[in-house]
Amino acid sequence: MSNLLSGAKILLNCLTRENVECIFGYPGGVTLPLYDALYDYPIKHVLVRHEQNAAFAAQGYARATGKVGVCCATSGPGATNLVTGLVDAMMDSIPVVALTGQVTSKLMGSDAFQEADTFGITRPATKHNFLIKNINELPKIIHEAFYIAASGRPGPVLVDITKDVFQGQAHYTPVTEIHLPGYKVYSEGHSGQIRRAAQMIWEAERPFVYAGGGIIAANASPELRALVELIDAPTVCTLMGLGGLPAEHRNFISMPGMHGSYAANMGMSNTDLIIALGVRFDDRVTGRLAAFAPHAKVIHIDVDPAEIGKNRYTDLPIVGDAKRVLPKLTAELNELAPAMKAKNAAARQAWWKQIREWKEEHPLRPEVSEKEIKPQHLMAEIDRLSGGRAIVASDVGQHQMWAAQLIRFNEPRLWINSGGLGSMGFGLPAAIGAQFARPDKLVFAVVGDGGFQMSIPELATIMNHALPVKIVVMNNGYLGMIRQWQELFYNNRLSQAELSCFPDVEKLAGAYGFKGRAVENAGELPRAIEEAVAEPGPYLLNVRVSPFENVFPMVPAGGAINEMVLRPPQPVEV
Amino acid sequence: MQQIISLLMENKPGALMRVTGLLSQRGYNIESLTVARTLDPTLSRMTITVDVEPQIRAQVIKQMNKLINVLQATDVTDGPAVNRELVLVRVRTNQQSRTAVLKEAEIFQARVVDSTLEGFALEATGDPEKLDEFIDVMSSYGDIEVTRSGIVSMSLDNKKLRLSPPVPRGAAPEEVPEFQSAD
Secondary structure, three states: OOEEEEHHHHHHHHHHHOOOOEEEEOOOHHHHHHHHHHOOOOOEEEEOOOHHHHHHHHHHHHHHHOOOEEEEEOOOHHHHHHHHHHHHHHHHOOOEEEEEEEOOHHHOOOOOOOOOOHHHHOHHHOOEEEEEOOHHHHHHHHHHHHHHHHOOOOOEEEEEEEHHHHHOEEEEOOOOEEOOOOOOOOOEOOHHHHHHHHHHHHHOOOEEEEEOHHHHHOOOHHHHHHHHHHHOOOEEEOOOOOOOOOOOOOOEEEOOOOOOOHHHHHHHHHOOEEEEEOOOOOHHHHEOHHHOOOOOEEEEEEOOHHHOOOOOOOOEEEEEOHHHHHHHHHHHHHHHHHHHOOOOHHHHHHHHHHHHHHHHHOOOOOOOOOOOEOHHHHHHHHHHHHOOOOEEEEOOOHHHHHHHHHOOOOOOOOEEOOOOOOOOOOHHHHHHHHHHHOOOOOEEEEEEHHHHHHHHHHHHHHHHOOOOOEEEEEEOOEOHHHHHHHHHHOOOOOOOOEOOOOOOHHHHHHHHOOEEEEEOOHHHHHHHHHHHHHOOOOEEEEEEEOOOOOOOOEOOOOOEOOOOEOOOOOOOOO | OEEEEEEEEEOOOOHHHHHHHHHHOOOOOEEEEEEEEOOOOOEEEEEEEEEOOHHHHHHHHHHHHHOOOEEEEEEOOOOOEEEEEEEEEEEEOOOOOHHHHHHHHHHOOOEEEEEOOOEEEEEEEEOHHHHHHHHHHHHOOOOEEEEEOOOEEEEOOOOOOOOOOOEEOOOOHHHOOOOOOOO
16 A cells, blocks of 8 residues: 655644544644645644643643643644643653754755754753654654653653655555564563562551553553552552552552652651652652651662652562563462461551541641632642542642642542643643543633733633633732742842732633622632533632641741641641 | 773764763763774774762763663773774984984884884874873883773673564554555
């Protein structure tokens, strides 16, 4: 089978063979031939209002499904606008393929109109990137890009394609096999190591499971659950791993780290064995590394060999895919159970008792006031309507931490947030991508008044497609996390933290053609959120929360995670 | 202390940038870098000399091995490996010093590659420390010009090269609605 086709059409055929349903993009000069071919091709294209949001929406799509998200931009400014979204996907290991147009190959390097060195600029922003100047390479490279994005430790891949490749003609023969000799994907795990890990787990008196985004990426939630139930260990899920174990599971403790719970951080600090699954011992989790989990041995299971020992010494590494390794580990544990399980039963019971005490001592409990809307109250209301089943796409800042602490996620791929890069403006476009991916799901975009104002243009995209996204602005009139740090560490000198102008959301939503309202007092809040959820279309809710609330517990930067500040310092009477 | 890294990589545009990018993004300065194709023209062999803090070294090698264009990255600092470098030296001579310079060159097994009334161009190879000495000696005869190649290294270890096999990819072509012909 071989037809003479344009490069643009060959590209679209390859995308179809990669089961691409949806592209988030923005056209431009050099991608005109591609958009012309797209005109009569059955792939859905979502026209966003800024290329950065195309990358974020593609991520929302990928995070909600595990499938590769696809975004598309033109040369020069189109491509440079994608960069934040690519780095964000890189940090959180999200499979995204970005397609960018490049000026005609003869013009490259001549400072042509809308020319930028996209290949060079995006080298450190991607897992891998390609530049196609020869139409014959196109099919092979497109399939390589999708394979690299989705396999191993997932990540973004950019393919830069010159205009003459889109316009050129070539005989198209579908590629059915690709060969990347230097690209190693480790999946199975070393069987000897897995056996030793099983022994270590049964020998531990205070085992502790530390599960992260790798569990979500590997779709290994059922396998994690089976492991955790077999060994009956307390389990924390990181910011990237929330939903990996259902929030309502009896072994789930909550999130560890800078704004993690007391029980999670005390558990991590006192365990004798950390079973680290798809995590990277990030500084926001470990606090001061030298003081992190001082009594613990570490079993680290990760698909990326470079993560082993990167931050924390690993006593027993297993390089492999959690989906493949965890069942083997569970099988080994089962085999050893008759001989070993009872050995430390008493110690483990005491460990659980201790964990429960920590949990009861300082629970993550939403504060509620009748005088004002506490931000935690808002999260509790979202949680009530979600029931652990809604998708929550969050922006970055205080609201993100409260949402992570207080909203339950009983399934993986419900909690969508920019964890590693912490990109403001992420939440709303990510919610758009998630809603396209999961039209059946209730999707909240939980954003702050800062991040929301970075993504207002996408209200048009929401309206265009009548996406029933519920946008909840937690509006405290400040860049809340900045204000919190300025209060706590910079003598409350609030420098450029106040956002004193915010649009009337009823008018704003109305201007785009959908409903919105502001909520000022706590009594109205439950009804207002119920109304938003009941609305068949999009809804914009501006919730005026108390401006000076801080996120606790908090591990100050450079502190050990068992040195949490648990509550606001009490005001001193003068 | 310098770390010497030997890489076998695909001979493709951008491959060099990926390797050097890993070092520059961590703020490391590359002391020397040599690269040329191998017997298989689709592959290149690169040797990098770079000053990396000891606790980061293993991480840098792992990151290089993760690069899709890199087939194998090996730390050859602590051997077993042969490290060689080539240096070209232009040295000015007068009637009195010519014989002495040639004698010194002979000691270092350097070859004369150009000879004029003003002086010589000499070529020497060897391990880098020996070349340092050669350059020191030559500079005692006056102003010299030096071009060094940087270290090329060959590992003497029998490390197995693990390559990934081809993988099937894409939905079956017949399942896809194709554009059937050119417009």
